[in-house]
Amino acid sequence: MFAMRLSTPHTPLEPVTLPDPEPGPGEIRVRIGACGVCRTDLHVVDGDLTHPALPIIPGHEIVGRIDRIGSGVTGLSMGQRVGIPWLGHTCGHCWFCEHEAENLCDHPIFTGYTRNGGYATMTVADARYAFPLGDEGDDVSLAPLLCAGLIGWRSLVKAGDAQKVGLYGFGAAAHIIAQVLRYQKREVYAFTRDGDTRTQDFARSLGARWAGGSGEVPPEPLDAAIIFAPAGPLVPAALKAVRKGGRVVCAGIHMSEIPAFSYDSLWEEREIVSVANLTRQDGLDFLALAPKIGIQVKTTTYALKDANQALDDLRHGRFEGAAVLVP
Numbered sequence: 001m002f003a004m005r006l007s008t009p010h011t012p013l014e015p016v017t018l019p020d021p022e023p024g025p026g027e028i029r030v031r032i033g034a035c036g037v038c039r040t041d042l043h044v045v046d047g048d049l050t051h052p053a054l055p056i057i058p059g060h061e062i063v064g065r066i067d068r069i070g071s072g073v074t075g076l077s078m079g080q081r082v083g084i085p086w087l088g089h090t091c092g093h094c095w096f097c098e099h100e101a102e103n104l105c106d107h108p109i110f111t112g113y114t115r116n117g118g119y120a121t122m123t124v125a126d127a128r129y130a131f132p133l134g135d136e137g138d139d140v141s142l143a144p145l146l147c148a149g150l151i152g153w154r155s156l157v158k159a160g161d162a163q164k165v166g167l168y169g170f171g172a173a174a175h176i177i178a179q180v181l182r183y184q185k186r187e188v189y190a191f192t193r194d195g196d197t198r199t200q201d202f203a204r205s206l207g208a209r210w211a212g213g214s215g216e217v218p219p220e221p222l223d224a225a226i227i228f229a230p231a232g233p234l235v236p237a238a239l240k241a242v243r244k245g246g247r248v249v250c251a252g253i254h255m256s257e258i259p260a261f262s263y264d265s266l267w268e269e270r271e272i273v274s275v276a277n278l279t280r281q282d283g284l285d286f287l288a289l290a291p292k293i294g295i296q297v298k299t300t301t302y303a304l305k306d307a308n309q310a311l312d313d314l315r316h317g318r319f320e321g322a323a324v325l326v327p
Helices: 039-045 139-146 148-158 172-183 197-205 234-241 280-293 304-315
Strands: 002-005 014-017 027-037 061-069 081-084 087-089 122-126 164-168 187-192 210-213 222-227 242-250 271-274 299-303 322-326
Touching: 002 304, 027 081, 027 139, 027 304, 039 304, 061 122, 061 139, 081 122, 081 139, 087 122, 139 148, 139 172, 139 280, 139 299, 139 322, 148 172, 148 222, 148 242, 148 280, 164 172, 164 234, 172 187, 172 197, 172 280, 172 322, 187 197, 197 210, 222 234, 234 242, 299 304, 304 322
Parallel strands: 164 187, 164 222, 187 210, 222 242, 242 271, 299 322
Antiparallel strands: 002 014, 027 061, 027 122, 027 322, 061 081
16 A cells, blocks of 8 residues: 655655555454545644654544455445544543543544554554445545544534634634534634634635634624634633633644633633543534535645645645545
8 A cells, every 4th residue: 555654753754655454353444535634643743742653654534435344343344435533442441431431541542643544545443433424425525524523523512502602723623613503503703813814704704703813802702712723822812702601622632832821811710621532422423413514625635645745735824624635
């Protein structure tokens, strides 16, 4: 198989040809049709997430079809299209797994970080963490749903029943969740890089009631804010934007240092919570809802061999929506 592999953080991915992987017990092999490029991949490549299982093939927004099935797998069939997310395996016996919090498992395995992922022509996955996708929609449009969509969904669940929701960092996840919010008849307030009128116009085209720079104050207090951008200074900014009793949800796996802020910003029962990974139930719930909403994912496609360019374009915000690699 062909893959783009990371040998050392802070260096470009290397094109490699490897033997085709074989699935073990409880595993499936998937021939990849598309793999989204997530900011978490960038954190792995740039060394923000430490201790990857090097050398590693990144990528965890994988869509493809099963072409080999290991022993003991039930409920999946040859040729079936599936999606493979970031959380690739859990132990099943720690306290968190036994209390319906498998996203916090003490012994997890992560796709594209501690096991090979989707920047390749094929991959092997734990069958328990492969979501059937059906035949509706194309692989490229579905791929970003496997992380941008799923983490966005979990972040929205953590935000509760907030009606006025601010989205900081209007990229892959935010442009998907904005459509979910509008479907649920909630109000969207989009925050972008200061002066980024192109992305602000994009947010308005998806139904945002207001769009402005991350340093601006929204026209009215928010019930909740979700921070998708990995910028710590957005936390105190979001706290100032939410009403009394409001909640700020930090959706990223990595964030820069959060600067000191006055207790007055947190007082009056405002909350800060974080989101970690996802549960299989999150995946089932969101992937069942997405077709009903008719989510339109804005994508920029790249050939698999151009993965380094896709990552650099993501790093510098050169596209709207999501980047997707196609083998």
